[in-house]
Amino acid sequence: MKETRHTGDFYIRSKGRRIVIIGNGISGITCARHIRKRDSEAHITIISGETEHFFSRTALMYVYMGHMKHEHTKPYEDWFWEKNRLQLVHDWVTSIDFEQKQLQLQQQEPLQYEILILALGSKPNMFGWPGQELQGVQGLYSYQDVQRMNENTASCQRAVVVGGGLIGVEMAEMLLSRKIPVTFLVREERFWQGVLPKEESELGMRHMREHHVDLRLQTELQEILADDSGRVRAVVTRAGEEIPCQFVGLAVGVKPNIDLVRNTELEVNMGILVDQHFATNLPNVFAIGDCAEYRVPLPNRKSVEQVWYTGRMHGETLAHNLTREPVHYNPGPWFNSAKFFDIEYQTYGMVPNEWEEPVQSFYWEHASGKIAFRAVFNGKDKRLHGVNSFGMRLRHEFFDQALKENRTVEEVLVKLQEALFDPEFYEQHNHEMLQAYNRQFNTSLQPEKKKKKGLLAVLGL
Ligand SMILES: Cc1cc2nc3c(=O)[nH]c(=O)nc-3n(C[C@H](O)[C@H](O)[C@H](O)COP(=O)(O)OP(=O)(O)OC[C@H]3O[C@@H](n4cnc5c(N)ncnc54)[C@H](O)[C@@H]3O)c2cc1C
Structure with missing residues (x-):
């Protein structure tokens, strides 16, 4: 009908x-x-x-x-x-x-x-790998999956996680919290390659390795092998390497x-x-x-x-x-957030993994390698397209408004104090970030002081 x-x-x-x-x-x-x-x-x-x-x-x-x-x-x-x-x-x-x-x-x-x-x-996606139905092999989506993961990892000596995205990182962190060593198979040349620009991807990979994740890039799963009881005993990669394990987490998207x-x-x-x-x-x-x-x-x-x-x-x-009277769905600028172990990641607007002129990018990373900020913008009029941040908490309203109002990257950078939750973070890093921008784009931006609220504003008048 x-x-x-x-x-x-x-x-x-x-x-x-x-x-x-x-x-x-x-x-x-x-x-x-x-x-x-x-x-x-x-x-x-x-x-x-x-x-x-x-x-x-x-x-x-x-x-x-x-x-x-x-x-x-x-x-x-x-x-x-x-x-x-x-x-x-x-x-x-x-x-x-x-x-x-x-x-x-x-x-x-x-x-x-x-x-x-x-x-x-x-x-969860399953790509028909031989052995994907074995005991000890699973995805992570539901309440039941967590219960199954509890059972499947009860006496696990080593685990393999397959997939290059956020749920894979979560699974690795979960397993490591129980002191189960993790080998993480990523098909691409770098982690979350389809989404993150190179520097952010490298930051994430460095951080995972610091947490002792055995990250294997350009490594594809070929099949999963069983022991005599029908439980997983190893995975075999496309290159023919056999990696012994008692648990396989399949995290290749949903x-x-x-x-x-x-x-x-x-x-x-x-x-x-x-x-x-x-x-x-x-x-x-x-x-x-x-x-x-x-x-x-x-x-x-x-x-x-x-x-x-x-x-x-x-x-x-x-x-x-x-x-009520029907309206169109209007979600405003794209936003997402997640965690790479203890590092918070946020993204607002459009930050592609690669870009071409006239699009330009400003990337700043702290010497610790755990805090970073990227702004992607139109090189001609400096209009902001989007930002990525790692290791800092940004205010959603600030970037939502900045993107809706087509503000320039420079207007955003000088007002960054308003966007940060943590005033200490601002004191420590904003100056350095602005200097990096000034060097790269030959400007002389200075941070704008946050406007003190006047008495009338405080009284809501
Ligand atoms: C591990 C994990 C971590 C995530 N982390 C993030 C994050 O950090 N940030 C983020 O933005 N998003 C995250 N997501 C994605 C986010 O959780 C989902 O986008 C969101 O939960 C989807 O909500 P939903 O209402 O569409 O569906 P769901 O939450 O999937 O709810 C659908 C429900 O419908 C039930 N159902 C389906 N079919 C039937 C049926 N035939 N009969 C009865 N019941 C049925 C299902 O069992 C389920 O309970 C994460 C997802 C996962 C799995």
């Missing part, structure tokens, strides 16, 4: 309707909370097979490392859901009948919906988790295809978060965005659209 697509057709108001959300991650939960804030009459049900309650996926590693208990990763108390009349169903949806508007569940009775929100998340809706009337590509309102090709069926793919990506954005804050913004936007 294909229908002509008019935005109006895709929206009935949430009021009093039976809304079912599949997925209790950041996108599904944000959407549910925001619908409830604006609409006390909607019947909202959230289904997840993974856990009964919403938890922070980004904190999974800290549970394995013993820094947090699972309870501490739950942003809301368990009573929150009932109090806000958000019905939770802990079960797997096994199929969807879009014609009848009905969901089949693995354990419980079928559920009817009037509005269906698919917030199915991602799943893809939208859309098996549930494949071969149905719902249009999918890499993910579930949506317009700027998160509407799919079927009336009153929406998709948000990691599983959604924009039919037309926004300028300078990918068609699938698999990060926490975009999931939250998707949820907020869809909730708005179901309760």
Whole structure:
């Protein structure tokens, strides 16, 4: 059943309707909370097979490392859901009948919906390596993966992590926290080559090596070998090297988790295809978060965005659209943050791994090799394109505004004091950073003193 697509057709108001959300991650939960804030009459049900309650996926590693208990990763108390009349169903949806508007569940009775929100998340990539199904071989995505990792590494002498991105680094850090030596196989010439410029990539690699990660570049996994009991005993690389290990972490990216809706009337590509309102090709069926793919990506954005804050913004936007006059998704400048062991990494706007004239770059790195800042800008008018930072905490609002207002790199650098959380950091490093810029670009920039708030401003007048 294909229908002509008019935005109006895709929206009935949430009021009093039976809304079912599949997925209790950041996108599904944000959407549910925001619908409830604006609409006390909607019947909202959230289904997840993974856990009964919403938890922070980004904190999974800290549970394995013993820094947090699972309870501490739950942003809301368990009573929150009932109090806000958000019905939770802990079960797997096994199929969807879009014609009848009905969901089949693995354990419980079928559920009817009037509005269906698919917030199915991602799943780890597996590239069909021989031995990838062996015991002791796994990816890292879910609550169950962390439990499995606990079991799989209980008597592990050596581990191999495969993949050149952030989840690979997290896995290495997790394993090292239990004193398990890690060999990290990276297919490319350098770490996270597709994303980070050379200097940042080298900073990350140096830091991993300092933490005793045995980093092997340009090394590809060929196959995983089993012992007599069906457990992993070694990996073999493309070059034929056999590396003994009792655990293999596969961290080669994620893809939208859309098996549930494949071969149905719902249009999918890499993910579930949506317009700027998160509407799919079927009336009153929406998709948000990691599983959604924009039919037309926004300028300078990918068609699938698999990060926490975009999931939250998707949820907020869809909730708005179901309760108010629909608006287009408008996430503003790109932003992401992560950690390389103890070094914080942030990126704002567009910082490609390589660039050509007229684009220019300013890179400053502290002598310690653990603090760095890069600004990428248009060489003609100096308009800022984006920044990367390592080992410092930048204020999101500052760079969001700077990028939205098309400020120049120089306007940003002289005001950097406003962007830094840590005043000591500013005292110590900002002068050095500006001097480096002045030398490279033959300027004489001086830091602007932070404006003291006048009495009227303090009083909010
Ligand atoms: C280890 C790790 C670390 C990360 N760190 C960062 C970070 O530092 N910063 C950042 O921005 N992002 C990070 N991410 C990515 C971020 O966590 C995701 O982008 C985000 O959680 C996606 O949210 P979501 O709501 O789309 O889906 P999810 O959080 O994946 O939620 C989807 C839910 O739907 C459930 N579900 C799916 N299918 C069914 C079904 N058929 N029946 C019932 N339930 C179903 C799933 O089990 C899951 O619980 C990290 C991800 C991982 C795995």
